[in-house]
Amino acid sequence: MNYSILLTALLPELFVVLSLFAALGVDYGLLRHHPLPTRSRIAASIACIGLVVGIAVIIGQMLWFAPRSLGQDQIVLTSLTLGAKALLFGLATIVCILSADQAPNTHVSEYYALILLSTLGAGFLVCTENLLLIFVALELVSLSLYALTAFNKSSRASAEAGLKYFTFGAVSSAFLLFGLSYFYGVVQTLNLHDATLAITSLEAIPPLLRVAILLILVGLGFKVAMAPFHFWVPDVYQSAPTPVAAWIASGSKVAGFFVLIKILQPVAITSSTKAIWMGGVALGAALSLLIGNLGALRQSNLKRLLAYSAVGHAGYMLIGVLSGTVEGMAAVLFYVSIYALANLGAFGVINLVSDRNGLTADIQDIAGCWKRSPLLALLTAVFFLSLAGIPPLAGFIGKFYLFFSAIEAQPTIAKWYEGAYWLVGLALIMSAVSLYYYLRVLKVSFVNDPVDTPAPIRVTNAEWICLGLLALLVLIGGMFPDPIIHFIRCSLAG
Amino acid sequence: MLPLFTVILSFVGALAVGLTPPERLRTIRWTALITALLGLITAAFATLQYHIADGGYQSVVSLPWVTSLGIQFKSGVDGISLSLLLLTGLIAFCGVLFSWDIEHRANEFFAFFLALIGGVYGVFLSLDLVMLFVFYEIAIVPKYFLIAIWGSTRREYAAMKLVIYSFTSSSLIFFSLLALYFGAGLNTFDLTRLTTEAHYSQTFQIVVFPIVFIGFAVLAGMWPFHTWAPTGHVAAPTAASMLLAGVVMKLGAYGCLRVAIGLLPLGAQHWAQWIAVIAVINILYGALIALVQSDFKFVIGYSSVSHMGFVLLGLATLNTTGLNGAVLQMFSHGVIGALLFALVGGSIYRRTHTRQLADFDRLIDRMPTIAWLFIVAGLASMGMPGFSGFVAELHVLIGAWQQPLFSVWILVVAGLGIIVTFAYTLIKIHEAFFRRSATANDPAHPLPEKYPPLTCPETVALVVLIAAALGVGLYPKPLIELINSGLAPLVAALATGAVTP
């Protein structure tokens, strides 16, 4: 292996690692006696610098490096994976900026170090096609997230949520590992590309493959918040520090769906292998749609509401996964990116109105936002309406593309579990339901008067820029989605 | 290109108004008014520019949009959309005038208002199904805020109900859009190409037609999905109820005509008689419910449901006369509905601060001008000859007679509906303006001898609306010719659609 190529390929990660150590070193070496906010800001800045440089390098790679694969597909760099990595780094940057103004506890630099670690993990996750690396990267992401969830040490709820997340996550990892090992047993290779070839050459489908796929689905189902494996989601989202919740809801979701698509690719070629998992995924999609959207109706906590809605969105995306076509995958990737942007924005707003004022993200925290900060109210509207799928915001085009691809994949009424029609129908009805709870938030923000005498909403310039950028992306993604769709589609098709 | 300026103007206006500080009331109002007026003028010029003799879609603008999904940005106008553009401009202008006294968050109000108008213009202009759908949905959200923030009577409930109905029905439309796209196999959502080139099988049409039709018809107030309409109309602030009744309900009817009937003529023929049955239920049911309402605005709300029944009946006839009547009725009810809401929700309510008919104490003496204007509006709404409503209903009914599929009973029920309409209008006029109130004569709070007279903006708006209703009623020829030019290809398609099995 040519190490200089490896170095150039992993240059972005290198910068992130550097910034990780820099953040830790500067904080503990130089700033120990400075006040916490200063330390937090400096650590966040260092982390951001690393991430932004990383993004710059990735863009350079996209422009000047031919797509390549290293070490038997252990690291695959295509415009798609690079793009996904850039997106993840970008999301992480925004998470850091949103956290900068309030440190969850005294170990500020460790917080950013964990975020950067999970970013690294997520970055590897999208870049690799090796089963073992997938697992390792996934664990890297998960473990950092467990710690981050429980990071607010003074809060019992945060600790409880961390424990819950850890327990569920560990079990799911075990499922995934089992599944992956059985899978290996069938295909005799760790390389997904080779696995595809192996499976297409199989004459009959061994029962072991069925078990393997099922276990993998369960394992990944946990990670992407698919019902009925969603129980950790509401508690974790609610109790984790809001930026962490935002990161779980955006970054880890992007990575999770990327992996799901990747792992299912070998078994999505022939209809006989498709039949193994389609029923399960269809069921999962339907359940996620129902539980997520109906569950969100009754929530009065904003973060819990977004948690249930995350389950619901997982349902939409699973419809795209189900189509099993390139078009369907492109739709899922487009949707998950858009969703991550809007969701991050929504959490960012909650962070500003609740956490910053020491509140618990009750829906009334946002009351009277139109009076307290009209611009923030407008941004809230953009994020939530995009989540609801209202044109001309990106959420609409995302949904449109998903359902479009689902129906395109099954132009005729097929077996029930292929489900283009009934699932799309259900999803459409559920998106009408979802409008109810999203609008409720906007109602409180736009219609209600502020409760008592609320603290003013303090927003730093950096946060304005972040939220504004997110909103702009959501708007542009809705108005001019063609280049993005084109990009995803072309890079998927190779 | 010219018609497209209506959309651009409205959105730019919305942005400008929204960014103006709320204290600068005068600037906000005048900006909104000028925007609405410019929209109306643009629509009028677009109409003048349109060559009726050539027919078809004119001023077509076609730009690539989401090429990868077969979506274009394509706009254009024909006779039908022009007449509805004119209506929208008219109602927008009068709506702003009737919101002149709004001071609470005025900048936001007018921003939402103009955004809604922009969405409505957009729907009428779209020649691409997805673009149409996008504008259709854009119009939903401002409605919610207009009602929830500036409304009355259970406003949040009503706003939510309205939005959920709209959104659920639009998910039906969404679904059917995909079906239409893949059913045609042309890789395009272009309405004109789908109309001319797509050959949907009869089974496909019969299955898909009800989905599209119901999807749009919910917004047109079709029974039994009409229940959003009365509550929504009642809760909305005056200008918003003018818009809701005046143009938003027309969006639904327009969609039924343009998409459901235009693309699926065989499906339409298969379901026509059932639509007619529902339409006459609408007519009679709306009228009967209006008869027993005690809240004045609810009376008007249900009368809207009843009048939209005529639009549906006209659509169901599937012949030139009936469809012409349907579009005329859209225009007519737009104007008259807006007029009634302006009077009841605006002029009268502002002065009495109640809408309960039982609290009205011989208003004809206390506010004679408003009372007389209402009486004129009520006559127009009844379908008194000489007003636009009569011309429209006449076309619809003759169209219904021409449709051999309909049984005579449909016409009989419709006739009964007209009679009930006369009855409730007169009875409510009596209750509102002529009856002595048993409850209102509280000696501690005596009612004023005379309420304040109409303000200048109110007068202008009311006069414009009445003039429109009368003008179309007395000289409908230009409008009918305009509409006919738009209907000609549609009717031709319906005729040929019937021949091929």
Add this chain to the structure above:
Amino acid sequence: MITAITLIPLIAALGAFLQPGRDGRLARAWALGGSLASLALTLKLAWSFITVGGGVQFVERHEWIPSLGIQYFVGVDGLNFLLLLLAAIIAPVSVLASWDVQDKKSIYFPLLSLEFTGLFGAFTALNFYHWFLYFELSLVPVFFLIKFFGGERRDEAAMKFFLFTVLGSVAMLLGFQLLYLKTGTFDFLALAGLASTGNLPAMVGPLYGWIFLAVLLGLWVKTPLVPFHIWQPEAYTQAPTAVSILLSALLSKLGVYGFLRLILPIFPEAFKAHSVFLLTITAATILLGAFAAMRQNDLKKLLTYSSLNHVGYCLLGICAVGATRTGLNVDAQTPALQGAILQMFSHGLTVAGLFYLVGRLEARTGSRYLTDFGGLRAVTPRFATLFTILTFSSIGLPFLAGFASEFPIFYGSYGLAPVFTLAAIPALLTTAIFLLTMLQRVFTGPLVEKWKSIPDLSLVEWITAGPLIVLIVWVGVTPGYWLRASSEVVDYILKNYR
């Protein structure tokens, strides 16, 4: 010219409504000016009206709604000539009858003027579309006039009046729509032309009978005939005087005119088939009117029922034509129909005068009850004379208008439908009895003390009632002159009934 006659009152209405300062006097002047201008134009028109051989005259015809083939089409022929004249004469009378209205003049007079427009329009329209427009328009002002200025039970009366009429109108509207559908025209004359070829029933098909019934229902209510007359007594009695005049003299004629313009020429077959039924209804109306009038104490109610009875005579003549059977006297058709047309005119004059005088009496005494009066001839001799002449005309005394028109009717109908004519004879006698009783109760006998100082006719009253009396006598003395106006059109209609 006709358009001008029709629209002048509308302009007057607008003028009266919009006049600055809301001065009532000006409103009155506008209304009177408008009605007089219309009268002047109508007289000019009448002067150049060609009674024989002129056909439809003063025609105005313009394209209106091409999608439905509707034209603006007005004209005068023998059928509506007298009615237009009658309307033009009654219009100023009704304004003068309202001379002392004090309250809300700026509402009263515009409504009154608007009503004139409706009536002029409905009498001259020859296309269903705007005929219906005016027909409906004529309801509205009456509704509000009753509602604003009527008696105690005005609300009920107005509502009943409106809803009943609308019920009929809607039926008629649906009927005409169907007719349009089968024939492609709303033009009365074109429809009559089609009908005279005998092809209409075949063109229309099985719904022919229903269309006929629908149209009939509209006119039935409007005229009215039993049992749809129940709106009438309340409306007539609760209305202010001028409106009672308009209702009895003109609006009821709108129904009868409808029979002549719509039923007879357009539906000859159906009309023939239903004539016995219609005659039964007519006879019942005549008898009911007469006998009910006998039992009334309220003068206005008495006149209402008597009006019901007299309008019934018109229909007797008309329906008898339909009942022509082979073997009966075909020559009797012409007098029956001509008489009916003239009866509309003479009854209009007579009943307008009577309502006017009753109104004046009520203005003087505040009462309309027969039992309150007595011996008024002693204090108001001129009033009594005019009242008596009008009553005699109503009874049908020779040399007065009533006789001039009722005689041909009875002559004709006896020849065509003797049974029904004989059945109606008791009504003639009853009419005489109750009208004479009325005269006797009011003007003779001992003078009631409290009426001792009521004034006799004023100048305005002379001006108002005088011309009516002159016309009544004129018609009574030279009936042939007046009958001649309708001879040509009657011949045309009767072609279908020979």
